[in-house]
Amino acid sequence: MKNILVTGGAGFIGSNFINYILKNRDDVFVVNLDKLTYAGNLENLKESENKSNYRFIKGDITNRELVDYIFQKYSIKHVINFAAESHVDRSILGSEVFFSTNVIGTNVLLEASRRNNIEKFVQISTDEVYGSLGAEGLFTEQTPISPNSPYSSSKAAADMMVLSFHHTYGLPVVVTRCSNNYGPYQFPEKLIPLMILNTLNGKKLPVYGDGLNVRDWIYVIDHNKAAELVWEKGKVGEVYNIGASREMANIDIVKLLLKNLNKSDDLIEFVKDRPGHDRRYAIDSSKIQNELGWKPEYVFEDAMSKTIEWYLQNKPWWERIISGQYQEYYKTLYTNR
Ligand code: NAD
Ligand code: TDX
Numbered sequence: 001m002k003n004i005l006v007t008g009g010a011g012f013i014g015s016n017f018i019n020y021i022l023k024n025r026d027d028v029f030v031v032n033l034d035k036l037t038y039a040g041n042l043e044n045l046k047e048s049e050n051k052s053n054y055r056f057i058k059g060d061i062t063n064r065e066l067v068d069y070i071f072q073k074y075s076i077k078h079v080i081n082f083a084a085e086s087h088v089d090r091s092i093l094g095s096e097v098f099f100s101t102n103v104i105g106t107n108v109l110l111e112a113s114r115r116n117n118i119e120k121f122v123q124i125s126t127d128e129v130y131g132s133l134g135a136e137g138l139f140t141e142q143t144p145i146s147p148n149s150p151y152s153s154s155k156a157a158a159d160m161m162v163l164s165f166h167h168t169y170g171l172p173v174v175v176t177r178c179s180n181n182y183g184p185y186q187f188p189e190k191l192i193p194l195m196i197l198n199t200l201n202g203k204k205l206p207v208y209g210d211g212l213n214v215r216d217w218i219y220v221i222d223h224n225k226a227a228e229l230v231w232e233k234g235k236v237g238e239v240y241n242i243g244a245s246r247e248m249a250n251i252d253i254v255k256l257l258l259k260n261l262n263k264s265d266d267l268i269e270f271v272k273d274r275p276g277h278d279r280r281y282a283i284d285s286s287k288i289q290n291e292l293g294w295k296p297e298y299v300f301e302d303a304m305s306k307t308i309e310w311y312l313q314n315k316p317w318w319e320r321i322i323s324g325q326y327q328e329y330y331k332t333l334y335t336n337r
Pocket of ligand 1: 007008009010011012013014033034035036037038039040041059060061062081082083084085086087101105124125126127155177178179180181182187
């Protein structure tokens with residue numbers, strides 16, 4: 001059995017990771033440590049919550065005593081750190097919690113990992129640490145770190161710290177830097193679910209600036225399969241970029257969603273730009289493809305249709321987010337046991 005601590009496993013990517021790994025393998029024991037911030041939703045994990053090789057612990061990765069207790073109680077030998085404050089717009093409104101969770105929290109996990117002789121520490125980072133591209137070029141692992149937002153600078157600081165723990169202490173770490181994800185269970189503050197829900201609710205779709213900022217989109221399961229591979233096969237001390245080579249301007253994503261939902265472009269409203277808005281992200285993922293044999297499996301058009309369909313079929317899931325009821329699910333779940 002591999003005892004893994006998955007942090008932030010009630011968020012979008014972490015919950016998809018846990019559901020995916022528990023469905024596909026029986027050699028893992030997963031402890032999910034999540035603070036259940038506004039972005040954490042235990043309803044994402046309904047298919048996993050009763051499995052015997054899964055435990056949920058509500059708690060903060062900055063809590064040293066709790067983290068130490070978990071490492072010891074569950075003999076943790078692997079850490080996959082998804083926990084983060086993840087929304088750029090929120091980091092612009094207030095950065096403190098981004099540095100607390102993304103930097104201090106990661107430090108707490110690294111120190112506990114060091115004390116407990118772990119076998120692998122996977123830091124789930126982001127392409128945003130590289131800053132912004134012009135019209136040409138791709139981010140490689142050699143691209144200088146040049147973050148532009150409080151969010152991306154907190155993630156960049158964490159990356160540097162994680163790599164330094166390998167250099168200094170020989171801690172077996174790996175860092176992944178993935179592009180923009182889409183799929184089920186994404187919190188409706190991010191572009192794709194926000195635009196789907198606004199369309200379904202007859203609201204305007206706020207496109208920042210000229211709508212020509214470009215993001216490189218990947219289906220969440222492709223990201224999670226890459227993370228699993230990097231965890232098991234990634235060379236310690238290394239960084240792996242993850243991306244599916246599907247660049248799209250924001251306005252084209254929004255128009256695609258409207259077309260799929262049979263609604264007119266009149267719902268689009270151009271609004272004031274995000275301060276410091278990065279213009280373009282695009283990933284060169286040849287390192288993970290050549291060295292670890294990963295490649296994206298999902299075709300963008302199919303996975304995007306599937307994602308839209310998921311939001312259409314799972315209205316109660318997002319209605320409970322809008323009403324705030326999703327935050328009560330934790331109590332229901334744990335008082336019934
Ligand atoms: P998310 O905001 O949906 O989920 C984050 C989770 O972390 C939530 O469940 C939240 O409750 C938990 N959390 C926050 N602070 C915590 C703390 N102090 N202690 C314990 N748990 C805490 O984020 P996401 O989109 O799933 O992203 C997951 C990771 O992937 C992040 O590290 C993010 O930087 C990275 N990433 C995201 C994307 C993307 O497109 N969403 C792309 C590349 C990398
Ligand atoms: O209402 C909106 N209107 C709009 O035009 C929102 C929410 C976003 N946008 C634009 C801003 C970006 O150019 O859409 C693009 C995507 O925005 P987000 O969904 O906020 O994602 P982004 O800022 O690109 O960051 C995401 O990808 C990298 C994740 O939130 C990060 O956690 C990840 O590291």
